[in-house]
Amino acid sequence: MGRRPTDQHAPGFAGLVWPVRTRRTTLRPVTPADRDAVHTFRSREDVTTYLGRGPMTPEDVDERIAENLARAQPGHEHPLLGLVIELDDAVVGDCMVRFEPDDNGMRIAFIGYTLHPDVAGRGLATEVARALVRLCFTELGVAMVQADVFVPNIASQRVLEKAGLRRIGMTPAGSEGEGHPRMDDLLYAVTAAEWAASPHPGGRDEP
Numbered sequence: 193m194g195r196r197p198t199d200q201h202a203p204g205f206a207g208l209v210w211p212v213r214t215r216r217t218t219l220r221p222v223t224p225a226d227r228d229a230v231h232t233f234r235s236r237e238d239v240t241t242y243l244g245r246g247p248m249t250p251e252d253v254d255e256r257i258a259e260n261l262a263r264a265q266p267g268h269e270h271p272l273l274g275l276v277i278e279l280d281d282a283v284v285g286d287c288m289v290r291f292e293p294d295d296n297g298m299r300i301a302f303i304g305y306t307l308h309p310d311v312a313g314r315g316l317a318t319e320v321a322r323a324l325v326r327l328c329f330t331e332l333g334v335a336m337v338q339a340d341v342f343v344p345n346i347a348s349q350r351v352l353e354k355a356g357l358r359r360i361g362m363t364p365a366g367s368e369g370e371g372h373p374r375m376d377d378l379l380y381a382v383t384a385a386e387w388a389a390s391p392h393p394g395g396r397d398e399p
């Protein structure tokens with residue numbers, strides 16, 4: 193029987209150096225003090241349409257941040273790094289790296305990102321996605337970065353493609369999110385070898 197990589201290798205979030213900078217944004221671990229800023233976008237219907245869960249109350253955001261902090265601790269069974277995205281010293285989004293248990297001895301990490309609509313359409317999600325991919329491959333020893341995205345979420349699919357991921361599959365009616373009908377779920381991925389061989393392995397958005 194295979195062993196879960198998370199049992200064998202702690203992801204080592206503690207060794208990471210913050211903030212991570214992209215050309216225009218900075219990424220750092222979320223804290224309880226980020227609650228109000230996160231709530232401004234996580235409470236919106238237009239932001240959560242294609243997320244796994246619907247609009248959040250301030251208390252939901254508190255719970256989410258507490259869960260993020262717990263899952264970032266060494267040895268957690270379901271490791272996850274919850275970050276906020278800052279632009280000009282203001283929190284304008286959040287993003288995450290989640291380690292996926294698997295039976296093949298391979299370290300698979302999922303990435304995700306959410307931005308306030310006020311700053312959408314400027315390439316920021318692409319900068320962030322590239323930074324997360326780079327973090328996974330250069331700091332976290334990940335073998336494959338994956339992301340899932342609902343079929344109608346064309347903007348996010350474009351972000352993933354610009355970050356070097358390619359579509360590898362689709363789960364019909366794969367979503368289990370709350371507050372919306374089930375949607376087909378696309379799976380995107382890039383391996384460490386593919387990323388290293390790409391023309392811009394570090395991404396073009398480094399500071």
Ligand SMILES: CC(C)(COP(=O)(O)OP(=O)(O)OC[C@H]1O[C@@H](n2cnc3c(N)ncnc32)[C@H](O)[C@@H]1OP(=O)(O)O)[C@@H](O)C(=O)NCCC(=O)NCCS
Nearest residue numbers: 239305306307312313314315316317318341346347348350
């Ligand atoms: C999806 C989201 C992350 C995009 O953020 P963003 O900063 O606007 O993304 P970028 O500007 O880096 O790139 C968006 C790309 O999608 C394209 N795009 C946007 N809307 C589109 C649409 N309706 N049809 C086709 N392309 C579209 C843009 O033109 C751009 O591509 P380009 O650079 O080739 O022109 C942001 O809108 C968001 O947070 N949405 C809510 C949460 C969410 O869906 N998160 C992702 C879950 S998988």
